[in-house]
Amino acid sequence: MVRKARDPATGEIPVDPYVQGDANAGAHPFAGDGMARAFGGQAGIRRITDRTLDLSVADPRIKAIFEEHDMVRLRRTLFEQVCFILNAGCRYSGRDMKVAHKGLGTTRADLNALVEHLQQAMREAHVSFPAQNRLLAKLAPMDRTVTER
Numbered sequence: 001m002v003r004k005a006r007d008p009a010t011g012e013i014p015v016d017p018y019v020q021g022d023a024n025a026g027a028h029p030f031a032g033d034g035m036a037r038a039f040g041g042q043a044g045i046r047r048i049t050d051r052t053l054d055l056s057v058a059d060p061r062i063k064a065i066f067e068e069h070d071m072v073r074l075r076r077t078l079f080e081q082v083c084f085i086l087n088a089g090c091r092y093s094g095r096d097m098k099v100a101h102k103g104l105g106t107t108r109a110d111l112n113a114l115v116e117h118l119q120q121a122m123r124e125a126h127v128s129f130p131a132q133n134r135l136l137a138k139l140a141p142m143d144r145t146v147t148e149r
């Protein structure tokens with residue numbers, strides 16, 4: 001893989017140009033502020049998405065998939081995506097799920113592992129079960145877009 005240099009201002013590696021927009025997040029946001037509150041607002045969401053990634057890069061089942069990828073960017077864009085979907089006051093500036101996961105070769109088992117980590121992170125943050133399940137239901141239809149086998 002040819003790596004571009006990190007942008008000194010953001011610490012991120014530039015990606016190929018794409019059209020930005022909330023539609024790239026792959027799901028419509030919840031109405032009202034109930035879900036944002038259930039997740040502890042932007043600070044709570046940040047802890048949950050960071051924890052999900054920390055658990056994922058430490059998991060021998062899936063850690064190799066994240067090697068060589070820009071985790072600075074993924075931390076930012078995953079936070080934005082979840083924050084946008086929970087209607088917690090963010091815009092999503094990342095790529096769409098198909099483009100972002102193309103060529104990664106992720107499987108259903110990889111996805112299950114990632115979801116386990118998200119569930120653990122939500123549990124540790126004391127997000128109620130109904131609110132956890134509402135977020136998971138928003139992500140579930142993305143399954144075939146983020147996996148290839």
Ligand code: HEM
Nearest residue numbers: 062066069070077078094095100106110111114139142146
């Ligand atoms: C519903 C499930 C998933 C969601 C919501 C999600 C979300 C995202 C987001 C927001 C990005 C960044 C887009 C961008 O850079 O513009 C991304 C990229 C990435 N995702 Fe996922 N993802 C999911 C499943 C997975 C799974 C199962 C894996 C592997 C175990 C994975 C590995 C990656 C990697 C390695 C990248 C970086 C790609 C690159 O550097 O170009 N994702 N994902």
